[in-house]
Amino acid sequence: MTKSRILQIGPLGGTPGADAHLTQNYDILAYWQAEDKAAILADAKDVEMIVTSAGAGCTAAIMRALPNLKVICNWGVGYDSIDIDAATALNVKVTNTPDVLNDCVADEAMGLMIAAARRIAQGDQFVRANEWENKKDLPLGTRVSGKNLGIVGLGRIGMVIAKRASGFDMNIQYFNRNKRDDVTFEKADSLVDLAKWSDFLMVATVGGSQTKALINAEVMRALGPKGILINIARGPVVDETAMTQLLASGELGGAALDVFEHEPTVPDALKLIPHVVLMPHQASATHETRQAMFGLVLENIQAYFAGKPLLTAVN
Numbered sequence: 001m002t003k004s005r006i007l008q009i010g011p012l013g014g015t016p017g018a019d020a021h022l023t024q025n026y027d028i029l030a031y032w033q034a035e036d037k038a039a040i041l042a043d044a045k046d047v048e049m050i051v052t053s054a055g056a057g058c059t060a061a062i063m064r065a066l067p068n069l070k071v072i073c074n075w076g077v078g079y080d081s082i083d084i085d086a087a088t089a090l091n092v093k094v095t096n097t098p099d100v101l102n103d104c105v106a107d108e109a110m111g112l113m114i115a116a117a118r119r120i121a122q123g124d125q126f127v128r129a130n131e132w133e134n135k136k137d138l139p140l141g142t143r144v145s146g147k148n149l150g151i152v153g154l155g156r157i158g159m160v161i162a163k164r165a166s167g168f169d170m171n172i173q174y175f176n177r178n179k180r181d182d183v184t185f186e187k188a189d190s191l192v193d194l195a196k197w198s199d200f201l202m203v204a205t206v207g208g209s210q211t212k213a214l215i216n217a218e219v220m221r222a223l224g225p226k227g228i229l230i231n232i233a234r235g236p237v238v239d240e241t242a243m244t245q246l247l248a249s250g251e252l253g254g255a256a257l258d259v260f261e262h263e264p265t266v267p268d269a270l271k272l273i274p275h276v277v278l279m280p281h282q283a284s285a286t287h288e289t290r291q292a293m294f295g296l297v298l299e300n301i302q303a304y305f306a307g308k309p310l311l312t313a314v315n
């Protein structure tokens with residue numbers, strides 16, 4: 001049986017074995033490995049499917065180069081790196097990997113919050129550097145239990161974070177474009193109001209142009225010198241330059257970040273601030289979740305080639 005052809009934009013290295021599996025079962029045109037991009041696109045004129053990742057994305061130019069393109073299967077829940085308007089205009093369906101990563105992303109979000117508040121990363125460095133043995137003191141941390149948690153973007157992941165935080169007796173408010181009717185948490189009137197009320201501000205919104213620099217200097221000033229910002233969404237949602245300055249000046253209390261504006265580059269100024277926790281975009285990075293994400297990509301691929309409805313189309 002001839003293998004179905006797929007243009008793959010970037011490697012799915014975040015799931016061990018994923019690329020090998022695709023190559024075994026499909027005729028993969030590896031865009032990222034091709035030296036001559038124009039030639040690989042010319043060769044892909046008959047291709048109906050693109051597979052990509054949230055990191056690699058897909059431009060409108062690539063979509064337009066494939067006249068038979070019908071579907072883009074994205075490894076990742078966030079599809080801000082895919083030109084979704086262009087896809088929709090070209091009648092191309094885009095699928096993502098929702099829900100399967102909610103638990104692990106929420107777990108890491110809680111871990112980051114606690115790590116920043118209780119200086120866990122800092123304490124680890126402190127012990128390794130023999131500062132404990134040398135009778136130095138790690139500065140006191142901040143209590144988490146019972147505090148106010150503001151969630152920016154109470155969506156699928158935000159809801160799981162809220163569930164976890166309820167177990168820590170935290171009070172929860174949120175800010176969304178629209179009020180949710182299925183929750184009893186209060187919706188703040190504005191982001192600044194939410195930040196003022198919050199001890200911890202958790203960013204769990206979608207990325208993309210509509211949320212760019214949503215967390216600006218005014219919001220971070222409202223969170224204040226005792227407040228801690230956690231970002232597990234997308235780097236550009238936070239004004240990184242403003243955040244770095246406010247952290248350095250003490251106008252913002254702390255931050256725990258899984259995502260950055262120009263990944264994998266992290267500003268040196270941020271690396272120098274000891275009470276900031278930095279993670280290299282790992283919120284979904286567990287064996288279980290990464291396999292489940294790839295499983296959902298495969299189910300969408302198989303459904304398309306079997307003429308069945310896509311499982312998780314976003315447009």
Ligand code: 8YV
Nearest residue numbers: 054055075076077078281284
């Ligand atoms: C991945 C993510 O780590 O699902 C997403 O949108 O950001 C993460 O699960 C990311 O896709 C890695 O490129």
